[in-house]
Amino acid sequence: MDFNWTEEQAAFRAQIREVLARTLPENWEHIAHGPASKEQTVFAKKICADLAEAGLLVPHWPSEWGGRDADPWEAFILAEEMWMAGEPRGGQYMNVNWIGPILMLFGSELQKETHIMPMAKGQTLWCQGFSEPESGSDLASLRTRAVKNGDTYTINGQKIWTSYAGDADTCFLLARTSDGKNGISIFLVPMDTPGITVRDIPSIIGEGDIHEVFFDDVQVHEKWRLGEEGQAWEIIGQVLSLERVGIPRFSLASKTLKDAVSLLKKEGRFTGAAIDQAAKAHAACEAARWYSYFIIDKRAKKIQAGPEASVGRFSTVICERLVSEFVVEHVPEAISGVHPMLLAHHQRGIVAGVASGAAEIQLNIIATQFLELPREPR
The missing domain is CATH 1.20.140.10 (Butyryl-CoA Dehydrogenase, subunit A, domain 3)
Known part of the structure; x- marks a missing residue:
């Protein structure tokens, strides 16, 4: 490994700092300590749109999806500077780090055309439906179930500790379609779908940061299943690799x-x-x-x-x-x-x-x- 930053990398870091210095409001320090407050979420959409226009939201994405084919180092420099500033992108860091790239790898043409460009423009917020009351980080034990009837799945279950669910547009949802470790599938579910209920979990870490999400006979068309039935474990392996080091x-x-x-x-x-x-x-x-x-x-x-x-x-x-x-x-x-x-x-x-x-x-x-x-x- 070369321990020195290149001139291009140093210039990129300086560009991010200049944009943040110019864009962050005077009261940013007070906004930043509510990581999912209404005020922070509204501001995140504004600054993400500004970053996208400046080519600083998804530079590491392929050019066909709004990026400029930058290497992983630029993505990490971007993430470092954002987190050092208190992460003004809010929950959109998930779109940038892993949801977009995962859809590029496994999504259908419809899924990619529907979801990727709004992410690249900073226009949308996602949440991830992983943890459950009795499964937590042990994804293999999740109980939320999706039962297929024709071309539609009926989803019932509960997720917990779901960040940003109160304002999210779409949920990256894990649900069980059959028994066993390889019986888990992924669904891209609009949060305004009938049958979804979101409840705040009071906490000391910020306003509206974590939630319970209930799914009661939620109807999801099979076209919004990501990948094949039972492919979630393979996909999540790549998700976690991107997520755990991308923050x-x-x-x-x-x-x-x-x-x-x-x-x-x-x-x-x-x-x-x-x-x-x-x-x-x-x-x-x-x-x-x-x-x-x-x-x-x-x-x-x-x-x-x-x-x-x-x-x-x-x-x-x-x-x-x-x-x-x-x-x-x-x-x-x-x-x-x-x-x-x-x-x-x-x-x-x-x-x-x-x-x-x-x-x-x-x-x-x-x-x-x-x-x-x-x-x-x-």
Whole structure:
């Protein structure tokens, strides 16, 4: 790996920063700490449209779908800068990182023509219907069922912890079409379909960020099934590889740590235990960053990441936790809203071990697939 950024990559990063500096409103820090609030969601659609017009929303997508065929490094630089700024794209980062690319790989012509260009223009918001009350990150145990009758499926079940569902246009839904691990299928379901009910789950991580979603005799035509029946497991393997390393949360954690340390230095409070704790958090942020770069380098070389994606994801969980703990202990006033961007990171850090697959699931994958440890003592 070449550890230096090219002139083109440095210029691209500078371009993103210039656009953000010009576009983010003066009260952005107050908007950013409500990651799925109505105000943030409205602003996300505006800035995503602006980014699309500037060629900065999906530069890594093929030109036929609104991109300019940029390599994975530009995609990651874009994601780093967005997260460092508090992720102004809101939930549309999912469209950019994995939903669009997955539809390009597995979608029918109708599905691609219907959904991809609105994503490329920043006009649409999606949610993902994965977790369920009794299955969580264990997708093989999900119970939401889709029963086919002619050319239509009837879907019944419940999803939980569904981010952005309250304002989403479409749900990337997993449902069981037969028994067993290979009996799961994917459906692209408009959220205004009769029979879908969305309920907010009160939380401390932001306004309207997570929801329960109920499906009661929801009718979905087979043309909105992604791929073949039972193909979900194959598709989700690629989804998770893109998702777990496509969200550089470490960049916001690193900036948060830097800002917190600057505040402490100005007040003469950066001493003793604070220095030691900051050093450990900084080391964790750098470890997460460099491991993510290792995986992006593989992606740039057309090598698909396997369980390494879970290692990268868990390293980011650790750095977010350490930075959150540092802020809570040494800058506790931030949690009351005195420093909105520190609060924004704290709110995201709370769910660091749950979003994109629970930390415990990542550890199981690392143990069995990466380290190849036996499941039982020998």
